Amino acid sequence: MKVALVGLGSVGRGVAEVILKKDLGLTITGIADSKSGLINNSGIDIAEVLAAKKKNGQCGKPGVTAADIVAKAEYDALIEVTPTNALSGEPATGYIRAALNRKKHVVTSNKGPVALYYKELRALAQKNGVAFRYEATVAGAIPIMHTLEHGLAGNEILALYGVLNGTCNFILTRMADEGLTYEQALMEAREMGYAEADPTYDVQGIDAAIKLVILANTIWGNSAKLEDVERTGIDLLTADALRLAEEEGCTIRLIAEAIPRKNLMRVSPRILEKSHPLVTQGTLNALTLETDMAKEITLIGRGAGSVETASAIIGDLLYIRERYVQRA
Amino acid sequence: MAIYYLKGGYVQVSMKLEMKDSPGQLVAALKPISDVGGNIIAVIHQREPDQDKKTLNVQIVLELPEGRLDNLIAILKGQGIHIQRIGKERLLYKRTVIIIGHLMHTDLSDTVGQIDSTGFAEVCELSMSMPAINERSSSRITIKALSKDDMESALAILRKISQQKSLLMIEPLEDIA
Numbered sequence: 001m002k003v004a005l006v007g008l009g010s011v012g013r014g015v016a017e018v019i020l021k022k023d024l025g026l027t028i029t030g031i032a033d034s035k036s037g038l039i040n041n042s043g044i045d046i047a048e049v050l051a052a053k054k055k056n057g058q059c060g061k062p063g064v065t066a067a068d069i070v071a072k073a074e075y076d077a078l079i080e081v082t083p084t085n086a087l088s089g090e091p092a093t094g095y096i097r098a099a100l101n102r103k104k105h106v107v108t109s110n111k112g113p114v115a116l117y118y119k120e121l122r123a124l125a126q127k128n129g130v131a132f133r134y135e136a137t138v139a140g141a142i143p144i145m146h147t148l149e150h151g152l153a154g155n156e157i158l159a160l161y162g163v164l165n166g167t168c169n170f171i172l173t174r175m176a177d178e179g180l181t182y183e184q185a186l187m188e189a190r191e192m193g194y195a196e197a198d199p200t201y202d203v204q205g206i207d208a209a210i211k212l213v214i215l216a217n218t219i220w221g222n223s224a225k226l227e228d229v230e231r232t233g234i235d236l237l238t239a240d241a242l243r244l245a246e247e248e249g250c251t252i253r254l255i256a257e258a259i260p261r262k263n264l265m266r267v268s269p270r271i272l273e274k275s276h277p278l279v280t281q282g283t284l285n286a287l288t289l290e291t292d293m294a295k296e297i298t299l300i301g302r303g304a305g306s307v308e309t310a311s312a313i314i315g316d317l318l319y320i321r322e323r324y325v326q327r328a
Numbered sequence: 329m330a331i332y333y334l335k336g337g338y339v340q341v342s343m344k345l346e347m348k349d350s351p352g353q354l355v356a357a358l359k360p361i362s363d364v365g366g367n368i369i370a371v372i373h374q375r376e377p378d379q380d381k382k383t384l385n386v387q388i389v390l391e392l393p394e395g396r397l398d399n400l401i402a403i404l405k406g407q408g409i410h411i412q413r414i415g416k417e418r419l420l421y422k423r424t425v426i427i428i429g430h431l432m433h434t435d436l437s438d439t440v441g442q443i444d445s446t447g448f449a450e451v452c453e454l455s456m457s458m459p460a461i462n463e464r465s466s467s468r469i470t471i472k473a474l475s476k477d478d479m480e481s482a483l484a485i486l487r488k489i490s491q492q493k494s495l496l497m498i499e500p501l502e503d504i505a
Binding site: 250 | 390415424425426455459464465466467468494496499500501
């Protein structure tokens with residue numbers, strides 16, 4: 001199957017490396033970063049491109065843009081992994097629309113377009129008879145969308161609870177384990193590369209809320225929006241609060257929850273017993289689904305990382321090949 | 329004996345009963361409650377495995393019209409049911425929350441008082457740490473309430489107070505399902 005790759009940051013490089021290393025039957029025909037691009041319909045030499053990117057920061061010819069790749073390269077599926085803009089969803093949404101209109105499948109790790117335009121993009125994909133898949137947008141390597149779509153097919157999902165932001169989980173783990181203040185734990189998260197220079201998006205629960213919106217729209221099709229999520233972050237927590245929880249055999253975690261019967265979508269720090277399955281350590285993510293037949297199911301795994309996120313993207317691509325491309 | 333006087337001439341009582349662990353005993357013990365015009369609010373049923381005797385311990389919370397309690401006790405005793413305790417563990421539901429903020433400056437005794445004055449819930453434990461005069465303090469507050477609904481009402485009051493007084497209230501994750 002031929003794929004085009006737009007975005008060559010950590011996730012894009014992870015995808016390219018995996019395609020290069022593993023014999024998955026995937027050929028990259030178009031590739032673009034923010035400054036350059038390259039098209040070769042008989043297959044790009046990935047090793048060469050990755051070396052060039054490492055050496056001079058560019059993957060191809062200057063002047064060839066991501067939009068050119070999306071519009072002109074020959075491919076079955078577009079891998080859209082450009083940086084997320086949660087407010088506008090651009091330029092990613094434009095690339096996705098253009099590919100779907102060309103009747104190309106799309107796989108993305110980009111939360112912006114899915115949180116903002118899910119209904120439209122899904123309808124556009126359906127109209128064109130192609131797939132729009134976004135496993136990598138929520139909880140990194142955890143196959144939550146595949147689990148919902150296949151493993152739990154026929155189940156009614158009654159509620160979901162999740163630890164969806166690794167940065168917050170790391171900070172809370174360090175505060176609990178070492179008695180660090182919020183500021184100290186945040187500084188450590190930055191040093192480890194888990195937190196951005198401006199951590200607002202993570203620590204105020206916005207990232208977790210966006211993922212909750214994506215999950216809610218996928219499961220219940222209820223056109224949920226970011227504004228519908230009640231949100232409290234972790235930036236006002238104290239080391240004493242963690243200690244007071246600890247004295248009772250408990251700890252505090254940032255939990256995203258959606259319970260349709262209570263008309264509730266909320267991200268907030270919560271007290272949990274330390275033995276609770278959602279109490280994961282470090283940057284690990286976790287999700288509990290409450291369903292009518294399977295009852296409770298909890299998935300735990302890595303929520304971020306280059307190859308970990310690539311795992312989710314490759315899963316979507318191989319599903320598309322199985323479902324659509326081979327038959328054609 | 330602790331008896332709580334409610335509106336409309338009813339009293340609320342909790343009692344711990346011990347009876348033979350044989351079929352029909354529990355139903356037989358509960359029936360006289362409605363016979364005297366009472367309502368059962370909660371039944372907590374526990375077998376104590378370390379006991380040699382084959383007995384069943386049941387804790388009951390009920391409301392009944394004032395003046396009928398002696399009558400009920402007599403009926404229960406007549407059926408061979410042993411009343412171990414009356415009226416002590418009235419508040420059966422317990423929840424712990426953590427509240428962060430300027431608790432003292434925002435009148436802690438008013439915060440606690442608003443829960444205690446409900447009549448259906450009370451603050452039974454409070455741990456607090458105050459790092460420095462102008463820094464936010466952290467507290468762990470345990471509330472007991474009569475029923476699950478009463479607990480929800482008590483937490484709703486505390487949520488409202490937290491919002492008014494700019495406190496951060498951290499609640500437990502509810503039991504799933």
